[in-house]
Amino acid sequence: MSDYNQPLSGNEMPRFAGTATMFRLPVALDPSSVDVGIVGVPLDIGTSNRVGARYGPRQIRAESVLVRPYGMATGAAPFDSFNVADLGDVALNTYNLEKSVGIIERHFDALLQQNLKTISLGGDHTVTLPILRAYAKKYGPLAVMHVDAHADMNEEMFGEKVTHGTIFRRAIEENLIDPKKMIQVGLRATGYAAEDFDWAKSKGVQVVPAEECWYHSLEPLMEDYRSNLGSEHPVYLSFDIDGLDPSCAPGTGTPEPGGLTTTQGIELIRGCSGLNLVGADLVEVSPPYDPSGNTALLAANLVFEMLCALPGCKKR
Ligand code: MN
Ligand code: MN
Numbered sequence: 001m002s003d004y005n006q007p008l009s010g011n012e013m014p015r016f017a018g019t020a021t022m023f024r025l026p027v028a029l030d031p032s033s034v035d036v037g038i039v040g041v042p043l044d045i046g047t048s049n050r051v052g053a054r055y056g057p058r059q060i061r062a063e064s065v066l067v068r069p070y071g072m073a074t075g076a077a078p079f080d081s082f083n084v085a086d087l088g089d090v091a092l093n094t095y096n097l098e099k100s101v102g103i104i105e106r107h108f109d110a111l112l113q114q115n116l117k118t119i120s121l122g123g124d125h126t127v128t129l130p131i132l133r134a135y136a137k138k139y140g141p142l143a144v145m146h147v148d149a150h151a152d153m154n155e156e157m158f159g160e161k162v163t164h165g166t167i168f169r170r171a172i173e174e175n176l177i178d179p180k181k182m183i184q185v186g187l188r189a190t191g192y193a194a195e196d197f198d199w200a201k202s203k204g205v206q207v208v209p210a211e212e213c214w215y216h217s218l219e220p221l222m223e224d225y226r227s228n229l230g231s232e233h234p235v236y237l238s239f240d241i242d243g244l245d246p247s248c249a250p251g252t253g254t255p256e257p258g259g260l261t262t263t264q265g266i267e268l269i270r271g272c273s274g275l276n277l278v279g280a281d282l283v284e285v286s287p288p289y290d291p292s293g294n295t296a297l298l299a300a301n302l303v304f305e306m307l308c309a310l311p312g313c314k315k316r
Helices: 051-064 097-111 125-139 167-173 197-200 219-229 260-272 294-309
Strands: 034-042 083-089 117-124 142-148 177-187 206-209 236-242 275-283
Touching: 034 051, 034 097, 051 117, 051 125, 051 219, 051 275, 051 294, 097 206, 117 206, 117 294, 125 167, 125 197, 125 275, 142 167, 142 260, 142 275, 167 177, 167 197, 177 219, 177 236, 219 260, 236 260, 260 294
Parallel strands: 034 083, 034 117, 117 275, 142 177, 142 236, 177 206, 236 275
Antiparallel strands: none
């Protein structure tokens, strides 16, 4: 029997009852004994179209009650491997994006003083920039595995430098990311300009449009990424749920047709196993556009897969 936090079993308390923390784990007020902290970042004032991602963390937690502790295909046993806890939400300023971005950075600065990894629940994709700012202070320029329909590499939006569509350009400019160690998967649909994906490519980012993913497994792609990168360099995984097709993930702010399948999303995360994954996020779930709950349920399962992909996760 493990000393680590265990999810409350669905055979002890019905899944629809009890407190809906992430994976039915305890909430930790003190992160010092936590190996992996789940952090909600309920921000949506960085969005350019539909809002609602502020409700993402709460809804992903609510749907996560169905996730059980063992991965049946991989044998992964994350809750026997790490002490995982729900660290609650960041207390944002709902009126001011710039201030909220500062609040998020300071929140993660404090968390990363501890010897822990974080998996964050968005919130819109803006949240990733301050998280990367905090991570880069600890690890230096990170490798980034980015799943998204969009490059999020715009120079600005409405004249603003920090929005959910500009974060990775800022992160590269600020040297938070090593662009030669970054891969973007699932990019597609329509752009503001025909050259929208080119700036990242000019910096050395590996851009994999959705069309290159259609109809086949993404295991070979991840095998290549792993062998190029090796198992040492710190990697951050940022998963925008709109990377997946709206048929599997309709509850999001800027949906684009022709996206990745659920299976491919899982392959991308499982393909991070063997990398030095130090943190991750799952962003852009918008519950008001998710009446079935399927998008949040999928997100909860993808977060489970992220836990399973962390270095040191035991396999049964
Ligand atoms: Mn995004
Ligand atoms: Mn997106």
